[in-house]
Amino acid sequence: MGLRLYNTLTRQKEPFEPIDADNVRMYVCGPTVYDFAHIGNARPVIVFDVLYRLLRHLYGADHVTYVRNITDVDDKINERAARDYPALPLNEAIGKVTQETAAQYHKDVAALGCLPPTHEPRATEHIAGMREIIERLVQTGFAYVAEGHVLFSPAAMDSAGGMIPRYGALANRSLDEMIAGARVDVAPYKREATDFVLWKPSKEDEPGWPSPCGIASLGRPGWHIECSAMSKHFLGETFDIHGGGIDLVFPHHENEVAQSCCAHRTARMANVFMHNGFLQVEGQKMSKSLGNFITIDELLSSTKFGGRRWSGEVLRLAMLKTHYRQPIDWTVKALEEAEGILDEWSEVTKGVAATTPSAALLDALSDDLNASMAIAELHRLRKQGDAPGLRAGMDLFGIQPIMPAVGELTEDERREIDQLVSANTAARAVKDYAKADEIRNMLNARKIILKVAKDGTTRWAMKP
RNA sequence: GGCCUCGUGGCGGAAUGGUUACGCAGCGGACUGCAAAUCCGUGUAUUCCGGUUCGAUUCCGGACGAGGCCUCCA
Numbered sequence: 001m002g003l004r005l006y007n008t009l010t011r012q013k014e015p016f017e018p019i020d021a022d023n024v025r026m027y028v029c030g031p032t033v034y035d036f037a038h039i040g041n042a043r044p045v046i047v048f049d050v051l052y053r054l055l056r057h058l059y060g061a062d063h064v065t066y067v068r069n070i071t072d073v074d075d076k077i078n079e080r081a082a083r084d085y086p087a088l089p090l091n092e093a094i095g096k097v098t099q100e101t102a103a104q105y106h107k108d109v110a111a112l113g114c115l116p117p118t119h120e121p122r123a124t125e126h127i128a129g130m131r132e133i134i135e136r137l138v139q140t141g142f143a144y145v146a147e148g149h150v151l152f153s154p155a156a157m158d159s160a161g162g163m164i165p166r167y168g169a170l171a172n173r174s175l176d177e178m179i180a181g182a183r184v185d186v187a188p189y190k191r192e193a194t195d196f197v198l199w200k201p202s203k204e205d206e207p208g209w210p211s212p213c214g215i216a217s218l219g220r221p222g223w224h225i226e227c228s229a230m231s232k233h234f235l236g237e238t239f240d241i242h243g244g245g246i247d248l249v250f251p252h253h254e255n256e257v258a259q260s261c262c263a264h265r266t267a268r269m270a271n272v273f274m275h276n277g278f279l280q281v282e283g284q285k286m287s288k289s290l291g292n293f294i295t296i297d298e299l300l301s302s303t304k305f306g307g308r309r310w311s312g313e314v315l316r317l318a319m320l321k322t323h324y325r326q327p328i329d330w331t332v333k334a335l336e337e338a339e340g341i342l343d344e345w346s347e348v349t350k351g352v353a354a355t356t357p358s359a360a361l362l363d364a365l366s367d368d369l370n371a372s373m374a375i376a377e378l379h380r381l382r383k384q385g386d387a388p389g390l391r392a393g394m395d396l397f398g399i400q401p402i403m404p405a406v407g408e409l410t411e412d413e414r415r416e417i418d419q420l421v422s423a424n425t426a427a428r429a430v431k432d433y434a435k436a437d438e439i440r441n442m443l444n445a446r447k448i449i450l451k452v453a454k455d456g457t458t459r460w461a462m463k464p
Numbered sequence: 465g466g467c468c469u470c471g472u473g474g475c476g477g478a479a480u481g482g483u484u485a486c487g488c489a490g491c492g493g494a495c496u497g498c499a500a501a502u503c504c505g506u507g508u509a510u511u512c513c514g515g516u517u518c519g520a521u522u523c524c525g526g527a528c529g530a531g532g533c534c535u536c537c538a
Contacts (some may be wrong), residue, residue, distance in 0.1 A: 045538060377486090
């Protein structure tokens with residue numbers, strides 16, 4: 001069975017046909033680097049990493065180009081920089097914030113088992129490309145200059161006709177509905193309430209670049225234009241897959257489509273748009289005010305969630321247990337269950353070389369990334385004792401075997417435990433059960449459990 | 465207010481116009497000095513009310529409930 005993907009553009013699953021099978025091209029919206037990435041941010045990164053691995057498997061590792069940007073120009077960054085480094089000049093402070101946050105992000109997603117994308121461009125490296133698109137949009141009447149701003153006109157897009165899509169086609173809403181919505185920011189320089197900013201003027205202490213369209217003052221780009229510029233640069237005017245969180249459908253992706261299709265006179269920016277569902281924490285929306293806001297780093301290295309640390313592999317498996325388009329409830333219980341499964345898989349696959357992924361596994365993932373069904377197949381492989389097959393499946397998922405909590409013990413502690421376990425085995429061999437039980441209780445008190453196999457060999461593990 | 469998504473067992477979570485995967489927990493058994501671990505077996509579910517249909521959990525309408533977008537939050 002070939003790859004089928006759910007396309008937000010058409011609201012249905014479609015067979016995936018790459019524009020060029022020698023170079024399958026995917027763009028995923030990356031982070032705006034102003035703060036630690038939270039666990040909700042991790043979902044698209046993990047989901048599209050699995051898709052990236054699947055595409056590499058299907059089309060060859062050298063035939064997939066994956067671009068995930070870093071947005072390093074944004075007013076939230078400016079605010080954060082001013083707050084955190086009040087003594088520094090703003091631009092210097094911004095540099096510190098974006099460098100530090102990007103480094104933390106790389107650390108986080110690596111711990112989650114995500115491959116680096118083929119290209120990871122920064123918005124500030126592509127200002128010239130943005131200016132070029134903006135110039136073209138103004139020249140062709142899709143955008144206009146007003147008080148140092150450049151604004152895009154969805155109304156102009158809708159009257160353009162030809163192959164250019166209707167504004168709102170992706171989000172499935174009409175311009176009339178949006179005007180009726182009436183919560184659009186109305187600025188005096190806008191011709192229509194639905195017009196959005198492509199470029200805006202910068203104050204002297206704000207980051208600024210030479211403006212397009214003959215605007216004299218320095219300025220900076222609006223939110224959506226960076227993705228249009230960077231995707232064009234690396235993937236061309238039309239590419240295969242564009243991904244991100246479902247909240248990006250509108251306005252972000254809708255506006256990207258508008259900018260790109262109008263600038264390039266194309267029918268589609270990307271053939272397939274994919275969006276992952278939202279994440280809740282213990283049944284509630286994650287928000288700072290509810291106090292359930294949790295970052296990737298906190299899960300990995302603090303005891304804030306569930307009173308303990310979690311490995312990146314466990315976080316990844318927990319994330320993939322739910323289909324990517326469904327809402328996911330992030331709970332301690334779900335992480336514990338994922339860890340239990342991973343412990344079991346790890347035990348049988350440690351040091352085992354992978355074969356190729358089973359056909360059933362590929363079929364499951366090829367059906368719009370049905371990871372739940374794929375995981376069921378991994379359970380089946382384990383049950384059948386097919387360790388190499390299981391390992392191959394785990395590789396496709398990007399999940400490595402873990403060292404159960406044992407990794408947190410020091411070498412000395414582990415040696416001591418090994419000795420106690422040997423003493424327990426020896427005591428049982430001579431039927432000195434009092435002594436054996438005493439040792440076992442002592443180990444249990446230290447959260448060590450003994451696992452005696454049928455052949456008498458004894459292994460041990462940390463209780464979660 | 466407008467638009468959209470979702471509602472499956474004790475829990476998590478797939479699939480489907482016709483015996484409802486899989487996992488966790490539970491229960492029973494094997495094994496064990498006793499436990500644990502492991503293995504085998506096993507019960508339980510499609511929110512409610514209408515409609516279409518030989519047949520609906522699936523399709524359509526409504527109710528109730530949860531969530532999202534319309535605010536530069538993935």
